[in-house]
Every structure is written in C-alpha cells, then in structure tokens.
Amino acid sequence: MVKKEIRVAVVGLGNCASSLIQGLYYYRNSKKEEFVPGLMHVNFGGYYIEDIKIVAAFDVNSNKIGKDIGEAIYESPNNTAIFAKVPKTGVKVQKGPVLDGVNKYTAEVVPVNQKQKAVDVVKILKDSGAEIVINYLPVGSQKATEFYAQCAIDAGCGFVNCIPVFIASDPKWAKKFEKAGLPVIGDDIKAQVGATITHRTLVNLFLDRGMKIERTYQLNTGGNTDFLNMLERERLSSKKISKTESVKSMIEARGQTIDDDNIHIGPSDYVPWQKDNKICFLRIESKHFGDVPMNLELRLSVEDSPNSAGVAIDSIRCMKLALNNKLKGPIIEPAAFFQKRPPKQFEDRIARQMVEDYIEKYRLVG
Numbered sequence: 001m002v003k004k005e006i007r008v009a010v011v012g013l014g015n016c017a018s019s020l021i022q023g024l025y026y027y028r029n030s031k032k033e034e035f036v037p038g039l040m041h042v043n044f045g046g047y048y049i050e051d052i053k054i055v056a057a058f059d060v061n062s063n064k065i066g067k068d069i070g071e072a073i074y075e076s077p078n079n080t081a082i083f084a085k086v087p088k089t090g091v092k093v094q095k096g097p098v099l100d101g102v103n104k105y106t107a108e109v110v111p112v113n114q115k116q117k118a119v120d121v122v123k124i125l126k127d128s129g130a131e132i133v134i135n136y137l138p139v140g141s142q143k144a145t146e147f148y149a150q151c152a153i154d155a156g157c158g159f160v161n162c163i164p165v166f167i168a169s170d171p172k173w174a175k176k177f178e179k180a181g182l183p184v185i186g187d188d189i190k191a192q193v194g195a196t197i198t199h200r201t202l203v204n205l206f207l208d209r210g211m212k213i214e215r216t217y218q219l220n221t222g223g224n225t226d227f228l229n230m231l232e233r234e235r236l237s238s239k240k241i242s243k244t245e246s247v248k249s250m251i252e253a254r255g256q257t258i259d260d261d262n263i264h265i266g267p268s269d270y271v272p273w274q275k276d277n278k279i280c281f282l283r284i285e286s287k288h289f290g291d292v293p294m295n296l297e298l299r300l301s302v303e304d305s306p307n308s309a310g311v312a313i314d315s316i317r318c319m320k321l322a323l324n325n326k327l328k329g330p331i332i333e334p335a336a337f338f339q340k341r342p343p344k345q346f347e348d349r350i351a352r353q354m355v356e357d358y359i360e361k362y363r364l365v366g
C-alpha cells in the first residue's frame with residue numbers, strides 16, 4: 001500500500017521555494033475539481049496539492065536558518081509576490097554547507113555565519129522521512145548541487161533538479177541514480193508561461209508556417225537574487241547552454257540549422273527595482289516568400305517565481321508516482337515537459353501527451 005502523503009525536502013529557501021510553499025497553503029483547501037492556474041491537473045494521478053508536505057529545508061542565509069519555513073520564506077533578500085500567509089509549520093530551516101552557493105555579488109545580500117557548522121544533511125533527510133529532495137540553489141552551484149544530489153542518493157530520496165547544473169541530463173549522475181534504484185527529474189525547470197516556452201512556441205509557429213529562423217535573441221532582466229547571482233558571467237555557462245539548447249533543439253528537430261552566432265539567449269542584466277518581475281525581450285528575424293525580410297518583437301512581463309511553482313508541484317507529483325512504481329534513473333516524460341534541459345528533448349505538444357500517458361500508466365490505484 002503506497003502512502004498518500006508526499007514528503008519533500010527543499011534545498012534553497014529563496015523566491016522559488018517561497019512561491020511553492022505559499023502555493024501549498026493558498027490552494028490547500030481548494031475544492032477537488034476547482035481550476036488551479038499553473039497546474040496540469042488538480043488531481044494528478046490521484047495526488048492533490050494538499051498531499052505535499054514540506055518536512056525539511058536547507059539554506060545558508062543566517063536570516064533564515066533556525067526559523068520556521070513559514071517565517072523564513074519572507075526573509076530578505078526574498079522579494080517575490082506575497083499571495084499567502086503561511087502559518088508556522090514546525091519545520092525549521094537548517095544550515096547546509098555553503099560550498100559554491102554564494103558568490104561575490106550575492107554575498108552582499110546573503111549573510112553567512114562562517115562559525116556556524118553545517119548539519120548532517122543525510123541524517124536530517126532520513127530522520128524527517130523525506131522521500132523527495134527539490135533543488136533550488138543559485139545558478140552555478142555545481143559543487144553544492146552535486147553535494148545535495150549525493151545526499152539524496154545516500155538518504156534514498158528521489159531528486160527534482162530545478163536548476164541548470166546538469167544532473168538528470170549528465171550520464172554520470174543519471175547512472176548513479178539508476179544504480180541506487182532512485183528516480184531523478186531535471187534539469188532547469190521550465191516556467192508555466194515564461195521566456196523559454198514562449199520562445200519555443202513562436203519558433204514552432206514560424207516553422208509550421210514554412211519560415212526559416214534566420215536570427216533570434218532572448219534578453220532577460222530582473223531584480224531578484226537569481227539575476228544578481230547571474231551577474232557573475234562565469235556561473236552562467238550551463239544556464240546559457242540550457243536555455244539556448246531548449247530553443248535550438250526545436251529548430252534542429254525540424255531539419256533546419258542555425259549558427260551559434262545567430263542565436264543569443266540568456267540573462268542580460270540585474271535591475272534591482274524590478275524585484276521578482278522578469279522582463280523578456282524576444283526577437284525573431286525571418287524571410288517571407290520572395291526572400292522579403294520580416295521580424296517579430298515581443299516583450300513578456302512575468303512574476304518569475306510563482307511562474308514555475310505550479311510546474312514544481314506537478315514535477316513533485318510525477319516524482320511520487322515514479323517512487324511508488326520503483327522507477328529509477330532519469331524520468332524522461334516529466335523531464336521533457338517540465339524542464340529546459342531534459343535528458344532528451346521533445347516538442348512540447350508531444351511531451352505533454354507523454355506526461356498524460358505517464359500519469360495514466362502509473363496513477364495511484366485504490
């Protein structure tokens with residue numbers, strides 16, 4: 001008999017974790033068949049939002065450590081929209097090892113008490129009964145992500161990797177999870193209606209209408225810690241690969257090519273007053289019949305963190321189905337639909353159907 005509860009540990013109590021945890025409370029009492037924006041289904045293979053329970057949380061910011069997660073998610077420098085008041089939950093934020101989680105830019109706003117010792121993460125995962133670890137570390141946290149991925153393996157947890165450090169899509173890590181008999185979903189979560197999915201959809205529109213993508217860019221600005229962190233360009237290489245591949249793969253799947261010089265996708269600047277509002281400027285250049293030039297310009301404005309929280313809730317529920325059914329290694333279907341850098345790219349309409357089939361196959365019975 002599989003358990004109905006989904007016990008989740010969160011790594012990195014930043015803006016994304018705040019939106020996820022607020023959402024768990026905001027929709028806790030929603031009616032069973034009520035529409036919830038941002039979710040694929042309210043009833044996802046037999047699981048509802050109310051089944052998700054946060055049982056452990058790790059961070060390094062001394063404003064957050066030792067506080068209940070119901071308080072810590074509102075602490076500075078978190079600055080995403082507050083749409084729910086989360087009560088005290090009884091779960092306190094614990095200190096993980098810092099490793100490469102903080103850089104010269106974020107150190108200005110993320111106070112770290114160097115004297116405070118990190119906890120034994122594996123022990124806490126085991127003691128809390130966590131079955132899933134969700135990773136929300138800053139971009140470029142290669143060592144820290146690998147550390148928590150290994151902790152998930154050692155504690156017997158599935159791993160949902162929302163960031164562009166390659167775990168599910170890295171054959172070495174994929175093999176480690178497979179060998180441990182544990183599932184992994186990643187990498188780099190795709191927001192509900194964000195820059196990546198909008199760009200992919202528009203590229204497909206051009207291709208469907210018999211147009212060639214001659215040149216394209218996607219420039220993004222924001223004022224949250226994620227954008228502050230990404231001012232350090234050296235941390236960005238995997239983010240650029242993840243975001244660029246996500247669009248380039250759509251073009252190549254349709255038999256077209258685009259030179260690296262003609263596609264530019266990535267975070268562009270940090271504008272503090274934007275807070276968690278992300279603005280995406282997108283341009284596609286093409287030619288009509290007769291080689292007559294045309295172009296499209298789009299400006300998208302979203303609150304960055306709530307935009308991916310529903311996708312995280314669906315990913316967590318996919319992970320629970322994977323655990324119930326003893327699936328191991330990278331879980332291809334949810335990764336293809338919910339992540340920018342899955343082990344294998346599929347067109348979004350196909351990926352969505354793959355997730356529907358996955359739910360049908362592995363849904364909770366009884």
Ligand SMILES: NC(=O)c1ccc[n+]([C@@H]2O[C@H](COP(=O)([O-])OP(=O)(O)OC[C@H]3O[C@@H](n4cnc5c(N)ncnc54)[C@H](O)[C@@H]3O)[C@@H](O)[C@H]2O)c1
Pocket residue numbers: 011012013014015016017058059060061078096097098099100101102110135136137138139144162163164188189190191194224225226229304305307308
């Ligand atoms: N917003 C979206 O839709 C979206 C989409 C794709 C990917 N992501 C990725 O999700 C991640 C989280 O985004 P965010 O906006 O919440 O960022 P954030 O900077 O607000 O949160 C990161 C948190 O990690 C903590 N941290 C740093 N080092 C740590 C360590 N070693 N151990 C534990 N905690 C540590 C920080 O103190 C902070 O609380 C980023 O990598 C971002 O790129 C977000």
